[in-house]
Structure formats: structure tokens, C-alpha cells
Amino acid sequence: MKLVTFSAGAAPRVGVVSADGSAVHDVSALLPAGSRVLDVIGAWDDLGPVLRERAGEQEALPLESVELQAPIPEPRRNIWCVGKNYSEHAAEFGRSGYDTPSRSEAIPDKPIMFTKATTAVTGPGALVDPGPTSELDYEGELTAIIGKGGRGISREDAYSHVWGYTIINDVTARDVQRDHKQWLLGKSFDTHCPMGPYAVTADEIGDVTALELETTVNGERRQFAPLKDLIFDVPELIATISAGTTLLPGDLIATGTPAGVGLGFDPPRFLTSGDVVEITVTGLGTLSNRIR
Incomplete structure (x- = not known):
């Protein structure tokens, strides 16, 4: 559904x-x-x-x-997000010069967690306002929606806590992310969390690892990856977060983005006014937004 x-x-x-x-x-x-x-x-x-x-x-x-x-226009709390959760993206980010040196290892050994403010959420078709950045980037991400909350959830039981899935574009102000040496501020500008178009129940999706994600900018494919390529899969992320923090119904976990973001090109290919970003995930539809 x-x-x-x-x-x-x-x-x-x-x-x-x-x-x-x-x-x-x-x-x-x-x-x-x-x-x-x-x-x-x-x-x-x-x-x-x-x-x-x-x-x-x-x-x-x-x-x-x-x-x-957005299917959940006002989440009850910040969106959970994961950094560098695909091997090739971890590598491109590590060599980009935008990562904190202490975190520039190619493959993380634990999930890198951060959050994105609820006020960043906007809907499909909405304009994305760059705000005070000259280095606007896109990140297409599968996002899990928690149904049954809980604390101390095991990997084996994790999928029983997933209500369903949606798509998020983790829009990022790269210069702010770099200059402040943390990710919350550069990820949380207003309109920098397009979500949708649907919230799809887990039974309609089936095997998450069989899904594929594609991001295009003005019709040009920039990102493509099967979800089986996640370094830390959905059960691992749920187990990690819930180990000490109670997950709540409706919580959103954006699972990370594949290689092909704008900063990964040489020179970087950041978004400019009029660009259209479209993110498609198997069974979840296409999330499309234009840059103001």
C-alpha cells in the first residue's frame, strides 16, 4: 500500500x-x-x-x-542519517577534501550516524532553496520508516519493526559541512530534505536488497546502485540506533547514498538554479525536485 x-x-x-x-x-x-x-x-x-x-x-x-x-511532512524528531554507507561513495568522499581528516578512512567499521532537522523536510515537486551555500549537492537515499518502536532491537528482529519505506534526497551544503567540521548544519537548511512521493508498506517491497536506486540531474544519470551494496544494512542500522536510544513509530532512517554525488567529480559538479534532481527506487516511485 x-x-x-x-x-x-x-x-x-x-x-x-x-x-x-x-x-x-x-x-x-x-x-x-x-x-x-x-x-x-x-x-x-x-x-x-x-x-x-x-x-x-x-x-x-x-x-x-x-x-x-512529503508523506511525513512533520516528523516527530530529526531524521536519522548514515554517512559513507556505500564503499565507492566512502572512497570518493574520502579523497574529495571535504571530509574531516580523522574520518577519512575509506570504509568505516561502524555506521557513521548524524541527523537532519525536521524543518528541512519538503515534498515531491517542491523547489529546493540553496540558502547560504555555493556548493549545493544531492544524495539519493532509501529511507526506512519505523512502525513498531523499541530499544535494544536485534538484527534478527529488526525487519519486524519496519513499517515501510520512502525516498529522501539528503541535500547538502558541502562548504558548510566542510567548514563546520560536522554534518548537522550543512544537512539541515530549509527545503534540504525532499521526501516522497509515497510511504510504501514493507509488504509491498519484499526483499530490500533486491531494490535499485538511481539519481539523475537534468536527465543525466549520476548515481546507480543496488541496495545490496549497503555496507551497513537496514537491520544493522536499526540495531545500532536502538542499542541505547528508543526508536519511535514513524522514525525515519535514511540509509546513505551511493557514489556519484557532485563533489565526487573532478572538478565537482554542484547543483545550480533550474537543475532538476530525480531519484528513483524500485517500487517507491520517483522523487523529483527543482533547484530554485
Whole structure:
């Protein structure tokens, strides 16, 4: 099932995308008043069966007639992110001159975790505002959405805590990332976390390692990788974070980006006004955004 947050001349609502992808069913009548996708995920044991059985009976609006927002426009807390989680990207970042020398090892032996501010989130089709950077970069990432929260989650049990998946573009101000010698600030400018277009339930995705990710800029392929190439897979990331921190329903874990980001080219190929970045992941659709 594909859930969306959409608007069509009214306040944002929760929708379910039709099986053929052409329409959005407004499922507001099936949910408690004021429900968001975040609330639906938190009450999935009760609401999931209702949506599966009755969503197709609700009013259907053509997909092109509605405005999609990020499926979780206001996460309950910062997005969990992972640095250098593909071998080739770790290498390109290490030799770019943008990494902190103490962290420039080619392959990390533990997941490199950081977060991205909730206020950075924006939706599919939204403009990305560069803000105070002249070195704007893209990072296409598969993102896991936690369903059942918990602490001390084992690798073996991790997938039972995954509600589903979405796509995030971990837009980055590289000069700010470099100059401040940490990643939070350079990753958290407003509009620098495009998300969507859908939140897709895990049962619809199946084997995550069989998925493929592609990023294009103005139609030119820049990134391509199978998700099996992750250094630290989804279960490892969940186990790492939850070892000492309680994960909550709706938490987002962006799993890292493959090689091919702008700083990896010689000279770097940063984004400029008018560029269109499109990120596609098997089964999750395409997240498209233009640079203001």
C-alpha cells in the first residue's frame, strides 16, 4: 500500500494511491479526525486492516490533480542519517577534501550516524532553496520508516519493526559541512530534505536488497546502485540506533547514498538554479525536485 499526504483545495489529508497509480483515494472518512500519515503508522494494527479493506471504496482523485506533500511532512524528531554507507561513495568522499581528516578512512567499521532537522523536510515537486551555500549537492537515499518502536532491537528482529519505506534526497551544503567540521548544519537548511512521493508498506517491497536506486540531474544519470551494496544494512542500522536510544513509530532512517554525488567529480559538479534532481527506487516511485 502506498500512503500519501495530499491537498486538493483543502487542508492536507491522508490518501491511498490506487493499484494502477493513477489516482489517490481520500481515506479521511476511515480515520480519526485530523489523522496524519504519522498517526496512521502509529496505529497501524488497528487502521491498516481498515485501509486495506475499504480504501478502494473512497473518493478517488486523479493523481495529477492533487498536490503531494512529503508523506511525513512533520516528523516527530530529526531524521536519522548514515554517512559513507556505500564503499565507492566512502572512497570518493574520502579523497574529495571535504571530509574531516580523522574520518577519512575509506570504509568505516561502524555506521557513521548524524541527523537532519525536521524543518528541512519538503515534498515531491517542491523547489529546493540553496540558502547560504555555493556548493549545493544531492544524495539519493532509501529511507526506512519505523512502525513498531523499541530499544535494544536485534538484527534478527529488526525487519519486524519496519513499517515501510520512502525516498529522501539528503541535500547538502558541502562548504558548510566542510567548514563546520560536522554534518548537522550543512544537512539541515530549509527545503534540504525532499521526501516522497509515497510511504510504501514493507509488504509491498519484499526483499530490500533486491531494490535499485538511481539519481539523475537534468536527465543525466549520476548515481546507480543496488541496495545490496549497503555496507551497513537496514537491520544493522536499526540495531545500532536502538542499542541505547528508543526508536519511535514513524522514525525515519535514511540509509546513505551511493557514489556519484557532485563533489565526487573532478572538478565537482554542484547543483545550480533550474537543475532538476530525480531519484528513483524500485517500487517507491520517483522523487523529483527543482533547484530554485
